[in-house]
Amino acid sequence: MATKPRKTTHDSMAGSIVKSTAKSMAKPMAAATLESKSASERKTVLVTGAAGALAKRVIAKLHGQYQVIAVDFRSKVETDAGIPSYLVELHKRGFEDIFNQHKIDAVIHVGRMFTHEKTPQQRYNANVLGTKRLLDLSLKHGVGQVIIHSSYFVYGASAYNPALLDEDAPLKATEVTQDLVDSVELESLANIYLWKHPQLNITILRPCNVLGPGVRNSMSILLSRPLAPVLVGFSPLMQFLHVDDMAAAIMLAFDKNLPGIYNVAPDDYVPFQEAVTQCGCRRLPIPSIPPALPKMLSNLLNWKAFFPPYLINYFKYPVILDGALFREKFGWKPRRNLNDIFSYYRKQKLVLSGKS
Helix, strand or coil: CCCCCCCCHHHHHHHHHHHHHHHHHHHHHHHHHHHHHHHHHCCEEEEECCCCHHHHHHHHHHECCEEEEEEECCCCCCCCCCCCEEECCCCCHHHHHHHHHCCCCEEEECCCCCCCCCCHHHHHHHHHHHHHHHHHHHHHCCCCEEEEECCHHHHCCCCCCCCCECCCCCCCHHHHCHHHHHHHHHHHHHHHHHHHCHHHCEEEEEECEEECCCCCCHHHHHHHCCEEEEECCCCCEECEEEHHHHHHHHHHHHHHCCCEEEEECCCCCEEHHHHHHHCCCEEEEECCCCCHHHHHHHHHCCCCCCCCHHHHHHHCCCCCECCHHHHHHHCCCCCCCHHHHHHHHHHHHHHHHCCC
């Protein structure tokens, strides 16, 4: 009767080694396949205004989860490995090359020229024509989501503003000054595309004053100064938001993808002159009568960067946003309070004066 040959110890060891080697070789191969697959399946997100403090925070949050493309019209931004960076003006022809080179799934449009930068015509070209080209290219190349960072300036500052401005309030900034026409037209343009092209899934965010490290808007520049101009007889209520909280709001809007228009603001506010004091500034009283006088002083003293003539009304009348809709829909709540925001400016002044 034939008997089956028995495996020797040597045979068993050899078999185990072969199996073990095969498994160990399979693991890195599987991991590599999984890694390449996940990289190819990740969404590609184009972020404009990459040189700014807000966009940098958004890019940092996106990096690792998504393929990110950084774009700015000011300078080519130094980025982490694997993040392409481009210096390009959005309204120029070369901008489409980026869409041809990359399959872009979503756009986060943070980049805009501030009210104190360049001439009104240059701002209009960058903000309005640039945004229109961005939306047209997004439509042409099948982008599925667009987030647009706007501003509370679009509501206009008026003595007749309601106590709280919700998203349905009219955009009256151009009634006050033509210098804000680019802000209002950018919003109007985004609104048209929001309703006309629902496939773009456009979300428009209107934040209050965004402050914090690296922010270079008019309010941040003003509160960074040791001496801050204030209008005699006026101290309107204002809302302030830390740049980290605004970055978190953008990420929530991106992750949840609920198209629409939203105010982004905390539910607290403070008189402007109190904010000036809390930031460690000394007040410089500016006569408010006649109304043309503060504008004339701003021009004469070249205060365009932080106290421009066309924003004088915002230092006279409150523009308080009702941010309830965004907070309820997205479950957003700012993590930084007013003291966290103002303490940065106080500490900054102590460092500059050598008292820290």
